[in-house]
Amino acid sequence: MIVWTIELKANNMSFSFFNLWNLHLMEPAIFLLEFFVIGTIITFYVANKEFAKAITAFTQKTKQKDEIIKRNIKYALQIGRGDYSTNSDEQETDILGKSLTIMKQNLLRASEKEKELNWISKGRDMVSDILRLHNDLEKLTYEVLVNVINYGGFIQGAFYIYEEDKNILKNYATYAYNRKKYVSQEFKLGYGLIGQCAYEKDLIYRTEVPEEYATITSGILGDKKPGSILMVPLITDEKLYGVIELACIDNKMSQTTIDFVKELSDIIARTIFNLKINQKTKNLLDEARLMTEELKRNEELLTKNADDMKAAQEKLEEVNVNLEKKVQEVEQSQVRQQTLLLNASEVISIIDENGIVLYESPSVKSILGYDANEIIGKNAFGRMSSNEANKVKESFETLLKKPWETIVVEFKYIKGGNEEIWLETIGRNLINNPAIGGVLFNTRDITQRKIAEFEQRMRGQMQALSENSPDMILRLNLEGKFYYANSIVKKYIDLDIEAIIGNSLNDVEIDKNLVVFFSGIIEYIKSNNEKFESEFEFETVLGERVFLFNAIPEYDENTVLETILVVAHDITDRKHIENEIKDKNFKITESINYAYRIQSSILPNTDMLRHYFPESIILYKPKDVVSGDFPWIFKKGDNLFVAAVDCTGHGVPGALLSFIGYFILNNIVDHDRDISASEVLDLLHTKVRHTLKQDEEGSEARDGMDIALCKINFNKKELQYAGAHRPLYYISDSVLTEYKGDRKAIGGVVFKNKIEKNFTNYTVNYKENDRIYFFSDGFPDQVGGDDNKTKYSTRQLREFIEASTENMEEFGKEVNQEFLDWKKDNKQIDDILLFGIKLKH
Structure with a gap:
């Protein structure tokens, strides 16, 4: 309208439809302006209407979201209370609902896993209590078998003990359907399922039970063959002690049940080992007691002979009076x-x-x-x-x-x-x-x-003994006059007996040093009135000889010192042997000390470890001068390799094997590609076997090593772990997680019929101040405690670490004191090696 008015006045035209039409013809731009205005109005109207619709849709959607959030809150509260029964498809229509459902499923699985672990732990504790109660092998095997069958839901089983001297497995206990069975069976290694299980040192689980396998007879089931059987070898420290056989009526055993029986293998094997050791100790004590009794009887006999000798001497004096x-x-x-x-x-x-x-x-x-x-x-x-x-x-x-x-x-x-x-x-x-x-x-x-x-009769038993004795025997009085000398004296002094008897020390032509020595014997016995014993060397016909002199005071009937009986035993050969042994021991000690210097120069210490991790410790206590345990540290690029290695044996044999392990590890990590912790162990296993020729036909060398190895990448903040018989304890946010090593050692004889698995590789993304601990078996196996007989055990060490301080320097002092307090005055039985590391970026 404004445009029309301005244009009409500019052209002196009045307002009319005709003039408006002419104006549009004169100024076509007015058409465009009008179309723009109208279009803008229409567009605004349409947009306003769509905006209103959008507001309405948004309000409805917001309401739906509120309802979903309320349902999810209710669902989360049910899960938080431990109620996992809710399972509605509505909960899975949004991301949060799906996440809650996944979380519920994970919690449910974790709950079930925890129940399984608790069940296994309870059963293990039950069996441990039984093992502590019994010292008799037959009672122990029966009680363990009955409780394992009842607890694990089995219906029959048998317990076999490996008798190493006969190389057989002997049935000690059989139990089926709540009854003890009296069965006498023996299996050689490799024969039958039992012998195969023992030979391969691995469990056998079969759901296809042979036709000849024993059936179950009961009033309810009738004659029925078991649906599945499980045979587990009892092994500790790579040594076989027996086999436990269990049968189930079902065609399949749960994995939890199998894991439970596997968990029992080591503790039962260790108990059998301890019982056998205790029995051997008892036998040795019985033999010692019998020997003591025999020595006591011999002592009584010697006393009686002495009394007879005294009576004979008295009779001699009596006869002298009558026979002058x-x-x-x-x-x-x-x-x-x-x-x-x-x-x-x-x-x-x-x-x-x-x-x-x-x-x-x-x-x-x-x-x-x-x-x-x-x-x-x-x-x-x-x-x-x-x-x-x-x-x-x-x-x-x-x-x-x-x-x-x-x-x-x-x-x-x-x-x-x-x-x-x-x-x-x-x-x-x-x-x-x-x-x-x-x-x-x-x-x-x-x-x-x-x-x-x-x-x-007059000479009595004394002369009979002296004449047949290999020792020099002389009797002289307190003035040094000889009353008696046996024939052996002539062998060394080259004087006739007649030239000695009746003469004094100074009148007999013997070594002057010997005269002085005899004079000293007389003075000593006169002053102390007791037996004299000493070694003395002097020149004889046979050359310089060393003698052990025993001088025994002799008394008359009034207990007055009368004569001295001197017995000289030639110990020259013994002294030569002793000197040779001392010389050899000295040389051996020197060689071992040199080996110690070599070993000390190449092995890392706590200072080297603290270069990478300032808060860390190494507890290293060799049993002997040189050690079979050794710490190993190797830096390559962004990776730091750290290991605790326990070689077979200790002392010199263990140290020799430690050199092999040390240099092979260096060679693997330094020359090979960037490999995982488990691949390092696989290569070490192969190369140790090759070095010790254990992969050759007929080899019987079983030497090897246990190891706990960590690979730490600083940039990725990644920890890799692999172990052979050794665990890793990982503590994060005050929670300890145990990563168990594989149940096989590095090295050892190759079993043709057994397929070996590769070592397991564990990977953990660590955080600042997380802690790791790994160690050899020396600390857990140390004997001590209140009874000086109990091993410290891996369980006790784990509890100590779990409750320990986060300060690594304090932990090092505490764990060292813990070891000393436990060992007390007992002998250290093995090398000790323990790592404690607080991880940093």
């Missing part, structure tokens, strides 16, 4: 006897184990009165009277049973059919000597000695 008139006769008899002893000839006889004479020396003619040919090839005891023959036969049989003994026998013999003589024979078993091949008897005529029986 016959001294000359006794002296002549003594000279005659000495002459006979020095000049007597012997009969040498060799008799086989059947009592047949193999050889007789020609001297038998003059001593026994017959030719040697008359007895060779005949019974050795045929010419004796029955009583005397039985006495010699008894000694002969004793020599056959106890070939290490030497036996002396005295017996009567009728010479020439009418002359009775006394013979003494010394027997030694030389059957195993190729040059002799029989029992050797040296026989001599002791008739004259028997005739001088009075002389023998």
Whole structure:
């Protein structure tokens, strides 16, 4: 309208439809302007109407969203209260509803998993309690079998113990359908399902039960074959101790039930091992007790002999008073006897184990009165009277049973059919000597000695012992005068006995040092009135010799010190051996110390670990100078490899194996591509076997190593873990998670019929201040505690770590003190190695 008015006035035209039409013809732009205005109005109207519709739709959609949110809140509250029964499709129409449904399903699975783990833990605790209650193997196997069958829902089972000396598996307990069964079975390794399970050291689970397998007989079921069977080897420290066999009526066992039985394998095996060790210890204690009783009886016998000797000495003094008139006769008899002893000839006889004479020396003619040919090839005891023959036969049989003994026998013999003589024979078993091949008897005529029986009684047991002793025996008084010397003295001093007896120390031509030594013995016993013992070296006919001198004070009837009995035992050879042993020990010790310096120079320590992780510790306590356990650290790019390695054995053997492991690990990580933690263990396993030639046919070398290995990537904040028999404890937000290592070692003999699995690789994305712990088996296996017999155990170490401080330096002090408090004064039984690391970016 405004445009029309302005244009009409500009052209001096009045307002009319005609003038408006002419104006439009004159100014066509007015048409465009009018069309624009009208179009704008129409557009505004349409847009306003669509906006109103949009507002209405938005309001409805908002209301629907509110309803969905309310339903989701109600659904989340039900899940939070543990009510997992709600399952409506409406909940899955939006992202939040779907997420809540997924969360519910995860929580439900976690709840079921927790129930399974609790069930397994409860069963394991039940079996552990049974294991602690029983020391008898048969009762233990039966109680364990019954409780496992009842707890696990099995209907029958059997318990087999591996008897290593016989290489068989023996049935110790059988239980079926709530009844004890008395079954006697034995399996060799590799024979039958039981033997196969033991040989492969792996469980056997079958749902296709052989036709010949035992059936179940009951009033309800009748005769029914089990639907499934499970055989689990009882193994600890890679060593077999038995097999447990279980059967179920169902065609399939739950995985939880199988895991439960597998969990029991190690604790049952360790208990069987401990029971066997305890039984061996008991047997050794019984043997020690019997030996103690035997020693006590021998001590009583020696006391009785001493009393008899004292009585004989008293009798000797009494007889001396009554026989003064016959001294000359006794002296002549003594000279005659000495002459006979020095000049007597012997009969040498060799008799086989059947009592047949193999050889007789020609001297038998003059001593026994017959030719040697008359007895060779005949019974050795045929010419004796029955009583005397039985006495010699008894000694002969004793020599056959106890070939290490030497036996002396005295017996009567009728010479020439009418002359009775006394013979003494010394027997030694030389059957195993190729040059002799029989029992050797040296026989001599002791008739004259028997005739001088009075002389023998006077000298008593002391002279008999001294004459046959390999030691020098002398008796001298407090002034140094010799009263007695046995014949062995001449062997070393080269003086006749007559030149010694009756003379004093200063009158006898012996080593001056020996004179001084004897004088010292006399002064010591006079002052202390007690036995004297000392080693002394002096020059003899045989050269410089070392003797162990024992000087025993002797008293008269009034307990007054009268004489000193000196017994000198030649220990030269023993001292030489001792010196050689000391020298060898010194050289061995030097070699071990050098090996220690080499090992210490290449192995990392806590300082090296703290270069990468300032809050970390390494507890390292070798059992011996060198160790079979060793820490290993290797940095490559953004990755840091850290491992605790436990080689077979400890000391020098373990250290040698540790060098192999150390350099193979370095070679794998340094030269190979960027590999995972499990791939490192797979390569280490193969290369250790190759290095120790365990992959060759017929190899029996079972040496190897356990290991816990971590690969830490700083940029990705990623931790990889793989283990051989060793776990990793990972603590994040005060929650401990255990990553178990695989149940196989690095290295060992290859089993052809067993397919080996690769090591498991665990990957964790860690956070700042998360902590990891891994260790060898030295700490858990340490014996100590209140009874000094209990092992520390992996469970106890886990509880200690779980409750420990986050400060790694304090933890290092506490764990070291924990070990010392547990070990007390007991011997450290293995190398100790433990890592504790607080992870940083």
